[in-house]
Amino acid sequence: MRIYHFSEQPCPDAWAPEHKSLRVILPSRNCDPRVMAENYHHRLDEWMLADELGLDIMINEHHATATCCCPVAAVPLAILARQTKRARLLTLGYPIANRLDPVRVAEEFAMIDVISRGRLEMGLVRGVPYEVPLSVRSAVGQMDRFWEAHDLIIKAMTSIDGAFDWQGEHFQYRNVNVWPRVYQQPHPPVWITGRSPQNIREIAERGYVLGTFLSGFQTKDLFDHYRKACADLGRPAPAPDRFSYLGIVAIAEDRKEALRRAEVMVGYLRSSGRVAEPFGTPPGYFSVKDAARMIKARGKRTTTTREGKAVDTHHGAIEDLVKAGIMFVGTPDDVTSQLAEFVDNVGGLGHFLMMGHAGHMTHEEAVDQITLVAKEVLPRLQKPRAASKQAA
């Protein structure tokens, strides 16, 4: 079991209740670059601390939003590739279906992998619906494009005998020849997020790490789709390191303080889902059947978030979020036992992605959280336990 520290690198001062949409159209005049510089430095310091203390590192990217002020995951990854010593560097991930240039993606990844001496974990995501409006290409046929971009990135990284041409349906290139050669052979590990049985099957077929976010105790079903796909293919049961889950951690020596931190983090989550109406359901993102259902539900505002659980995430009480396996809150003992229970429930988990900083949480609080998780939670979760063996 590995634990990855994660922050969305938010710009929390930039939003106010009057902003109807924290995404796509929020003017950047709401961002004070001097404050944001402090934020970036703090987050980088926190990741470097995580590296020192034995945690791993996760970065993500979003666009045109104050909730995640990291539009280019390659930038912090590149800094951390040089400044850290041992942590795995996970990006989860690159929205490759929205990118125009998969070869450039391969070049960024290759350089980060080499500078970090082989510590890159290469996460690829479809991206959230409300980022489609920012994309040059629509969501129609997005998954086709995703897989073609994936195929091209992998081929570009693994072709070491000179240039090749790519004349695909979505991408056309002359003389693809990525330098440097990647450090991890044949290529860095691939992670892909998935929710639908079909998508999870495609991830399982390739033997990649399945990424899941805030899906709580529904996560077991998602992992089961993966296990079933392996069984159908006649392969052995997948090891826990094929599974990852992102949850929110609010931890302190004192339970009351942990609850206060949880309130800070959840307050951020409650506002981060605010997206103006036309951006929530871009055409082509959902199946025609689901899109038809959303037209029918017009005005009910049940469609601005994709996942059923996401509604809970944005509005649930902390106690409920803990019960749902979305938040892990309390003393190191509390968080350890909550996580252990979750790991048992899902049948084994190789990678826990910890949102350990969110919203207005201070640098000092984040440092305290990272320290407690690294020193008091991770070692206990890494000990072999009868219960988890049984479940696996």
Added chain:
Amino acid sequence: MDSAEGPVTEKIAGVNIEILRRGKGRPILFLHPHIGIHGSGRFIERLAREAQVIAPSHPGFGHSELPRGMSTVDDLSYFYLDLIENLDLRDLVVVGASFGGWIAAEIATKTRERLSRLVLIGAVGAKFGAREKSDIVDIFATPRGRWEELSFRDPAVWLRDYESLPEEELTAMARNREATALFAWNPYMYNPKLRGRLHRIRIPTLFLWGANDGFAPIAYGKDYCAAIPGAKFEEIADSGHFPHMEQPEAVARHVIGFAGDRPRRRGDTR
């Protein structure tokens, strides 16, 4: 469809196409807007009193099949060239509304064979304005209520009780929206090549534009009209972007009048 008899499905040029055929005589090919064929029924029935109306749902729209690889309005225009040949249409009047007008304009830049008149109702598809701003309201970035206000003088001709719509109508709406994104997402509602090809339209052309169009402004329509040699421009009073829906009688009279008005062909005057 808001008419007594529904459309049928026919295999045309290898594609299963939902198609409505009405009336007899001179053929009129009606190309529906991006919102689909719903709301165009009264206009079609009115035309059909004096002509033969052929009103397909475009590939990907309504219940028409989307062939793999079809992804541009250029592709759609080639499909319609096949359709015109396969149905052996001659002396044809092509009438296109909004997105359908874009297809119609692309068809007419490619051939004058079999075509005799072109009617563009609030047509989109060419770029005339500044690069910093879309000429056409961005349907994908505008709340639905606001889009309705901009597009209709009276949205009642369009609005439906979504709650009680049958599944297949909801499916058609969802497919229309998805197909619009496929064909018109970016560049939004235009083909960068089309403006430079408009001079090739050499059949008599009539623009009809809603006087209250808040979706594609009249100034845009006039720029479009000026780019097609000899094209005429008429405003339709008391109408937004879809005058054939809001003023079906007036628009049908314009179309029938223009179709029947046969001075020397423009080509003959040269």
